[in-house]
Amino acid sequence: MIHKPEHQAMVYAPWQLPDGRTVPAVAGWQFYKHRGLMDIKGSTPGYSAFLSRFTDAAELVCVTLLANKEGVDFTNLGRRIAGAFGDLLSTNYDDHKLYLLEGQLPVEDTVRRLEKELAERKIPVFAKFDHAQNAREAGLELRPTTVLVFGAPKVGTGLMQADQSIALELPLRIAIWQDGAGSTWLGFPRMQRLAADYGLQDHPVIPKLQRLLEELVRRAGGVY
Template identity: 35%
Template sequence: MRLYLIRLSGLLLLSLSLLCAPAALWAAEGLVTVKSSHSVNDTADKLKDVLNAKGMTVFKRINHTDGAKGVGLDLRPTELIVFGNPKVGTPLMQCAQSVAIDLPQKALVWEDADGQVWLGYNDPQYLKKRHNIEGCDEEMEKIEAALRSLAKAATQ
Protein backbone atom coordinates (compact mmCIF):
# COMPACT_ATOMS: atom_id res chain seq x y z
CA MET A 1 0.00 0.00 0.00
CA ARG A 2 2.82 2.40 0.88
CA LEU A 3 4.62 1.79 -2.45
CA TYR A 4 1.33 2.43 -4.25
CA LEU A 5 0.93 5.82 -2.50
CA ILE A 6 4.51 6.82 -3.33
CA ARG A 7 3.95 5.96 -7.01
CA LEU A 8 0.62 7.77 -7.03
CA SER A 9 2.10 10.93 -5.48
CA GLY A 10 5.02 10.81 -7.95
CA LEU A 11 2.58 10.50 -10.81
CA LEU A 12 0.58 13.43 -9.46
CA LEU A 13 3.71 15.59 -9.25
CA LEU A 14 4.71 14.64 -12.78
CA SER A 15 1.21 15.45 -14.06
CA LEU A 16 1.22 18.84 -12.35
CA SER A 17 4.66 19.71 -13.67
CA LEU A 18 3.60 18.82 -17.21
CA LEU A 19 0.53 21.04 -16.92
CA CYS A 20 2.78 23.95 -15.97
CA ALA A 21 5.33 23.28 -18.73
CA PRO A 22 5.62 25.75 -21.62
CA ALA A 23 3.59 24.91 -24.72
CA ALA A 24 6.78 24.47 -26.76
CA LEU A 25 7.52 21.32 -24.78
CA TRP A 26 4.32 19.79 -26.12
CA ALA A 27 5.31 20.19 -29.78
CA ALA A 28 6.31 17.02 -31.56
CA GLU A 29 9.97 16.89 -32.51
CA GLY A 30 10.53 17.97 -36.07
CA LEU A 31 7.07 19.47 -36.52
CA VAL A 32 6.67 23.08 -37.64
CA THR A 33 3.36 24.50 -36.42
CA VAL A 34 1.59 27.64 -37.61
CA LYS A 35 -1.52 29.18 -36.05
CA SER A 36 -4.45 29.49 -38.40
CA SER A 37 -7.03 32.27 -38.50
CA HIS A 38 -9.57 29.86 -40.00
CA SER A 39 -11.46 26.69 -39.13
CA VAL A 40 -9.86 23.31 -39.80
CA ASN A 41 -12.03 22.79 -42.87
CA ASP A 42 -11.35 26.27 -44.27
CA THR A 43 -7.60 25.99 -43.60
CA ALA A 44 -7.49 22.60 -45.34
CA ASP A 45 -9.53 23.99 -48.26
CA LYS A 46 -7.19 26.98 -48.60
CA LEU A 47 -4.14 24.71 -48.48
CA LYS A 48 -5.57 22.41 -51.12
CA ASP A 49 -6.41 25.39 -53.35
CA VAL A 50 -2.94 26.91 -53.06
CA LEU A 51 -1.29 23.52 -53.70
CA ASN A 52 -3.34 23.08 -56.86
CA ALA A 53 -2.56 26.65 -57.96
CA LYS A 54 1.17 25.94 -57.53
CA GLY A 55 0.88 22.84 -59.74
CA MET A 56 1.47 20.39 -56.91
CA THR A 57 -0.33 17.08 -56.68
CA VAL A 58 -2.78 16.57 -53.82
CA PHE A 59 -2.77 12.81 -53.38
CA LYS A 60 -5.21 12.51 -50.51
CA ARG A 61 -7.23 14.47 -47.98
CA ILE A 62 -7.99 12.45 -44.87
CA ASN A 63 -10.61 13.58 -42.38
CA HIS A 64 -9.56 11.83 -39.16
CA THR A 65 -12.63 13.19 -37.35
CA ASP A 66 -14.94 11.38 -39.77
CA GLY A 67 -12.85 8.24 -39.35
CA ALA A 68 -13.24 8.43 -35.59
CA LYS A 69 -17.01 8.93 -35.92
CA GLY A 70 -17.13 5.85 -38.13
CA VAL A 71 -16.01 3.72 -35.18
CA GLY A 72 -18.09 5.55 -32.57
CA LEU A 73 -15.31 7.78 -31.19
CA ASP A 74 -15.00 11.54 -30.85
CA LEU A 75 -12.07 13.57 -32.16
CA ARG A 76 -11.72 17.33 -32.49
CA PRO A 77 -11.51 18.48 -36.13
CA THR A 78 -8.35 16.94 -37.61
CA GLU A 79 -7.45 16.66 -41.30
CA LEU A 80 -4.35 15.46 -43.12
CA ILE A 81 -3.43 16.51 -46.63
CA VAL A 82 -0.87 14.43 -48.53
CA PHE A 83 0.80 16.31 -51.38
CA GLY A 84 3.96 16.51 -53.41
CA ASN A 85 5.89 17.29 -56.53
CA PRO A 86 8.23 14.69 -58.09
CA LYS A 87 10.45 17.49 -59.45
CA VAL A 88 11.29 18.39 -55.85
CA GLY A 89 10.98 15.05 -54.08
CA THR A 90 12.97 12.94 -56.51
CA PRO A 91 16.24 14.90 -56.17
CA LEU A 92 15.87 14.65 -52.40
CA MET A 93 15.44 10.87 -52.66
CA GLN A 94 18.50 10.75 -54.90
CA CYS A 95 20.50 12.28 -52.05
CA ALA A 96 19.11 9.92 -49.42
CA GLN A 97 16.66 7.32 -50.63
CA SER A 98 15.36 6.60 -47.13
CA VAL A 99 13.64 10.02 -47.10
CA ALA A 100 11.03 8.38 -49.34
CA ILE A 101 9.40 7.07 -46.14
CA ASP A 102 8.51 10.71 -45.32
CA LEU A 103 7.44 11.63 -48.85
CA PRO A 104 5.12 12.74 -50.23
CA GLN A 105 4.82 15.69 -47.89
CA LYS A 106 1.99 15.91 -45.39
CA ALA A 107 0.25 18.79 -43.69
CA LEU A 108 -1.83 18.24 -40.59
CA VAL A 109 -4.59 20.70 -39.70
CA TRP A 110 -6.19 20.34 -36.29
CA GLU A 111 -8.13 22.14 -33.59
CA ASP A 112 -6.63 22.00 -30.10
CA ALA A 113 -8.54 21.74 -26.81
CA ASP A 114 -8.76 25.56 -26.63
CA GLY A 115 -10.35 25.85 -30.08
CA GLN A 116 -7.18 27.17 -31.76
CA VAL A 117 -6.56 25.77 -35.24
CA TRP A 118 -3.02 24.79 -36.26
CA LEU A 119 -1.29 23.68 -39.43
CA GLY A 120 1.76 21.49 -38.99
CA TYR A 121 4.29 19.92 -41.33
CA ASN A 122 7.60 18.08 -41.09
CA ASP A 123 10.55 20.42 -40.67
CA PRO A 124 12.87 19.78 -43.64
CA GLN A 125 15.87 20.23 -41.32
CA TYR A 126 14.51 17.44 -39.14
CA LEU A 127 14.23 15.22 -42.22
CA LYS A 128 17.76 16.19 -43.22
CA LYS A 129 19.04 15.08 -39.85
CA ARG A 130 16.82 11.99 -39.65
CA HIS A 131 17.98 10.69 -43.03
CA ASN A 132 21.52 12.09 -42.94
CA ILE A 133 20.91 14.00 -46.16
CA GLU A 134 24.06 15.53 -47.57
CA GLY A 135 24.64 17.46 -50.77
CA CYS A 136 21.08 18.66 -51.20
CA ASP A 137 21.25 22.02 -49.47
CA GLU A 138 19.73 23.88 -52.41
CA GLU A 139 16.79 21.46 -52.59
CA MET A 140 16.29 21.65 -48.83
CA GLU A 141 16.18 25.47 -48.95
CA LYS A 142 13.60 25.38 -51.75
CA ILE A 143 11.44 22.94 -49.79
CA GLU A 144 11.66 25.02 -46.60
CA ALA A 145 10.68 28.19 -48.44
CA ALA A 146 7.83 26.48 -50.26
CA LEU A 147 6.40 24.94 -47.08
CA ARG A 148 6.60 28.27 -45.24
CA SER A 149 4.82 29.98 -48.11
CA LEU A 150 2.11 27.31 -48.36
CA ALA A 151 1.48 27.38 -44.62
CA LYS A 152 1.25 31.18 -44.60
CA ALA A 153 -1.18 31.20 -47.53
CA ALA A 154 -3.42 28.61 -45.88
CA THR A 155 -3.47 30.08 -42.39
CA GLN A 156 -3.84 33.85 -42.97
Protein backbone atom coordinates in the same frame (compact mmCIF):
# COMPACT_ATOMS: atom_id res chain seq x y z
CA MET B 1 -2.18 55.48 -28.77
CA ILE B 2 -5.92 54.97 -29.06
CA HIS B 3 -7.53 56.09 -25.79
CA LYS B 4 -11.27 56.11 -26.41
CA PRO B 5 -12.87 52.75 -25.53
CA GLU B 6 -15.18 52.87 -28.54
CA HIS B 7 -12.21 53.30 -30.87
CA GLN B 8 -10.30 50.50 -29.16
CA ALA B 9 -13.31 48.23 -29.61
CA MET B 10 -13.27 49.05 -33.32
CA VAL B 11 -9.54 48.57 -33.96
CA TYR B 12 -8.62 45.83 -31.49
CA ALA B 13 -11.38 43.30 -32.11
CA PRO B 14 -12.54 41.14 -35.04
CA TRP B 15 -15.04 42.77 -37.34
CA GLN B 16 -18.49 41.43 -38.00
CA LEU B 17 -19.76 41.75 -41.56
CA PRO B 18 -23.33 42.80 -42.42
CA ASP B 19 -24.18 39.19 -43.29
CA GLY B 20 -23.29 38.08 -39.76
CA ARG B 21 -19.92 36.52 -40.53
CA THR B 22 -16.99 37.41 -38.28
CA VAL B 23 -13.63 38.23 -39.85
CA PRO B 24 -10.73 37.59 -37.43
CA ALA B 25 -8.85 40.66 -38.63
CA VAL B 26 -9.12 44.43 -38.96
CA ALA B 27 -6.78 47.26 -39.94
CA GLY B 28 -3.84 44.89 -40.30
CA TRP B 29 -4.37 43.18 -36.94
CA GLN B 30 -5.00 39.42 -36.87
CA PHE B 31 -6.85 37.70 -34.02
CA TYR B 32 -6.68 34.12 -32.79
CA LYS B 33 -8.58 31.74 -30.52
CA HIS B 34 -5.84 32.03 -27.91
CA ARG B 35 -7.22 34.49 -25.38
CA GLY B 36 -6.11 38.04 -26.06
CA LEU B 37 -3.62 37.11 -28.78
CA MET B 38 -3.33 39.55 -31.68
CA ASP B 39 -0.56 40.39 -34.10
CA ILE B 40 0.24 42.76 -36.93
CA LYS B 41 3.12 42.54 -39.39
CA GLY B 42 4.39 43.95 -42.63
CA SER B 43 7.27 44.30 -45.03
CA THR B 44 8.70 47.06 -47.19
CA PRO B 45 11.92 47.08 -49.25
CA GLY B 46 14.75 46.70 -46.75
CA TYR B 47 12.61 46.14 -43.64
CA SER B 48 10.26 43.64 -41.96
CA ALA B 49 8.32 44.21 -38.76
CA PHE B 50 6.17 42.13 -36.41
CA LEU B 51 4.21 42.97 -33.26
CA SER B 52 2.23 40.50 -31.19
CA ARG B 53 0.29 41.20 -28.02
CA PHE B 54 -1.15 38.86 -25.41
CA THR B 55 -3.69 41.18 -23.82
CA ASP B 56 -5.37 38.83 -21.36
CA ALA B 57 -4.86 40.00 -17.77
CA ALA B 58 -3.11 36.71 -16.93
CA GLU B 59 -0.50 37.21 -19.62
CA LEU B 60 0.19 40.78 -20.80
CA VAL B 61 3.20 40.03 -22.98
CA CYS B 62 4.25 41.94 -26.09
CA VAL B 63 6.78 40.66 -28.64
CA THR B 64 8.20 43.08 -31.21
CA LEU B 65 10.63 41.91 -33.91
CA LEU B 66 12.37 43.94 -36.62
CA ALA B 67 14.73 43.01 -39.45
CA ASN B 68 16.75 44.96 -42.01
CA LYS B 69 15.46 42.66 -44.72
CA GLU B 70 12.15 42.52 -46.53
CA GLY B 71 9.90 39.48 -46.69
CA VAL B 72 10.72 38.05 -43.25
CA ASP B 73 7.72 36.49 -41.47
CA PHE B 74 8.26 36.45 -37.70
CA THR B 75 4.94 34.83 -36.74
CA ASN B 76 6.40 31.50 -35.69
CA LEU B 77 9.47 32.98 -33.99
CA GLY B 78 7.34 35.52 -32.14
CA ARG B 79 5.18 32.76 -30.64
CA ARG B 80 8.27 30.78 -29.60
CA ILE B 81 9.70 33.84 -27.84
CA ALA B 82 6.40 34.45 -26.06
CA GLY B 83 6.41 30.82 -24.99
CA ALA B 84 9.66 31.42 -23.11
CA PHE B 85 7.67 33.54 -20.63
CA GLY B 86 5.29 30.75 -19.66
CA ASP B 87 3.39 27.68 -20.77
CA LEU B 88 0.18 29.67 -21.26
CA LEU B 89 1.87 31.57 -24.10
CA SER B 90 3.57 28.61 -25.76
CA THR B 91 2.20 26.45 -28.53
CA ASN B 92 2.31 23.39 -26.23
CA TYR B 93 3.80 21.43 -29.13
CA ASP B 94 7.38 20.48 -29.94
CA ASP B 95 8.20 23.32 -32.30
CA HIS B 96 11.84 22.23 -32.46
CA LYS B 97 10.63 19.19 -34.38
CA LEU B 98 7.62 20.76 -36.08
CA TYR B 99 7.06 24.04 -37.87
CA LEU B 100 3.82 25.31 -36.34
CA LEU B 101 1.48 28.15 -37.17
CA GLU B 102 -1.71 29.06 -35.32
CA GLY B 103 -4.39 29.71 -37.92
CA GLN B 104 -7.21 32.21 -37.74
CA LEU B 105 -9.93 30.16 -39.40
CA PRO B 106 -11.71 26.87 -38.59
CA VAL B 107 -10.07 23.67 -39.75
CA GLU B 108 -12.53 23.10 -42.60
CA ASP B 109 -11.95 26.57 -44.04
CA THR B 110 -8.18 26.26 -43.59
CA VAL B 111 -8.09 22.93 -45.43
CA ARG B 112 -10.09 24.42 -48.27
CA ARG B 113 -7.69 27.36 -48.54
CA LEU B 114 -4.69 25.03 -48.57
CA GLU B 115 -6.25 22.94 -51.33
CA LYS B 116 -6.88 26.09 -53.35
CA GLU B 117 -3.29 27.28 -52.84
CA LEU B 118 -1.89 23.94 -54.00
CA ALA B 119 -4.16 23.92 -57.05
CA GLU B 120 -3.04 27.42 -58.03
CA ARG B 121 0.59 26.30 -57.82
CA LYS B 122 -0.23 23.15 -59.83
CA ILE B 123 1.05 20.96 -56.99
CA PRO B 124 -0.85 17.64 -57.08
CA VAL B 125 -2.64 16.39 -53.96
CA PHE B 126 -2.15 12.64 -53.62
CA ALA B 127 -4.33 12.05 -50.57
CA LYS B 128 -6.54 13.75 -48.02
CA PHE B 129 -7.06 12.11 -44.65
CA ASP B 130 -9.97 13.34 -42.53
CA HIS B 131 -9.08 11.60 -39.29
CA ALA B 132 -12.09 13.02 -37.45
CA GLN B 133 -14.45 11.51 -40.03
CA ASN B 134 -12.62 8.19 -39.80
CA ALA B 135 -12.99 8.30 -36.03
CA ARG B 136 -16.74 8.93 -36.27
CA GLU B 137 -17.13 5.98 -38.59
CA ALA B 138 -15.38 3.85 -35.96
CA GLY B 139 -17.68 5.15 -33.22
CA LEU B 140 -14.99 7.35 -31.70
CA GLU B 141 -14.61 11.09 -31.15
CA LEU B 142 -11.78 13.27 -32.40
CA ARG B 143 -11.53 17.02 -32.83
CA PRO B 144 -11.18 18.18 -36.46
CA THR B 145 -7.90 16.76 -37.79
CA THR B 146 -7.01 16.63 -41.48
CA VAL B 147 -3.78 15.80 -43.32
CA LEU B 148 -3.10 16.73 -46.94
CA VAL B 149 -0.42 14.72 -48.78
CA PHE B 150 1.06 16.37 -51.85
CA GLY B 151 4.25 16.91 -53.79
CA ALA B 152 6.09 17.17 -57.08
CA PRO B 153 7.98 14.12 -58.39
CA LYS B 154 10.68 16.35 -59.89
CA VAL B 155 11.59 17.50 -56.37
CA GLY B 156 11.13 14.33 -54.35
CA THR B 157 12.94 12.13 -56.84
CA GLY B 158 16.18 14.05 -56.31
CA LEU B 159 16.09 13.26 -52.60
CA MET B 160 15.36 9.59 -53.23
CA GLN B 161 18.21 9.41 -55.73
CA ALA B 162 20.48 10.51 -52.88
CA ASP B 163 18.94 8.04 -50.40
CA GLN B 164 15.95 5.91 -51.33
CA SER B 165 15.03 5.29 -47.70
CA ILE B 166 13.80 8.89 -47.43
CA ALA B 167 10.84 7.62 -49.48
CA LEU B 168 9.33 6.85 -46.05
CA GLU B 169 8.96 10.63 -45.53
CA LEU B 170 7.56 11.47 -48.97
CA PRO B 171 5.35 12.90 -50.38
CA LEU B 172 5.14 16.08 -48.32
CA ARG B 173 2.30 16.58 -45.88
CA ILE B 174 0.70 19.31 -43.81
CA ALA B 175 -1.56 18.56 -40.84
CA ILE B 176 -4.37 20.90 -39.78
CA TRP B 177 -6.15 20.34 -36.48
CA GLN B 178 -8.19 21.97 -33.74
CA ASP B 179 -6.82 21.82 -30.21
CA GLY B 180 -8.70 21.59 -26.92
CA ALA B 181 -9.00 25.38 -26.68
CA GLY B 182 -10.58 25.67 -30.12
CA SER B 183 -7.46 27.02 -31.85
CA THR B 184 -6.58 25.85 -35.36
CA TRP B 185 -3.02 24.70 -35.95
CA LEU B 186 -1.07 23.96 -39.11
CA GLY B 187 2.11 21.94 -38.84
CA PHE B 188 4.70 19.96 -40.73
CA PRO B 189 8.09 18.40 -39.85
CA ARG B 190 11.03 20.79 -39.99
CA MET B 191 12.70 19.67 -43.17
CA GLN B 192 16.34 20.06 -42.13
CA ARG B 193 15.81 18.05 -38.97
CA LEU B 194 13.90 15.38 -40.90
CA ALA B 195 16.56 15.23 -43.62
CA ALA B 196 19.32 14.97 -41.03
CA ASP B 197 18.05 11.50 -40.09
CA TYR B 198 19.09 10.46 -43.60
CA GLY B 199 22.28 12.51 -43.81
CA LEU B 200 20.64 14.84 -46.34
CA GLN B 201 20.42 18.03 -44.27
CA ASP B 202 22.77 19.80 -46.70
CA HIS B 203 20.94 18.73 -49.84
CA PRO B 204 20.13 21.90 -51.85
CA VAL B 205 16.44 21.05 -52.17
CA ILE B 206 15.81 20.97 -48.41
CA PRO B 207 15.71 24.77 -47.78
CA LYS B 208 13.50 25.16 -50.86
CA LEU B 209 11.02 22.65 -49.48
CA GLN B 210 11.06 24.38 -46.08
CA ARG B 211 10.31 27.76 -47.66
CA LEU B 212 7.51 26.29 -49.78
CA LEU B 213 5.83 24.61 -46.81
CA GLU B 214 6.12 27.74 -44.67
CA GLU B 215 4.53 29.84 -47.39
CA LEU B 216 1.73 27.32 -47.85
CA VAL B 217 0.77 27.29 -44.17
CA ARG B 218 0.92 31.10 -43.98
CA ARG B 219 -1.33 31.46 -47.01
CA ALA B 220 -3.78 28.85 -45.76
CA GLY B 221 -3.80 29.90 -42.11
CA GLY B 222 -3.99 33.69 -42.31
CA VAL B 223 -6.64 36.15 -43.48
CA TYR B 224 -4.23 38.57 -45.17
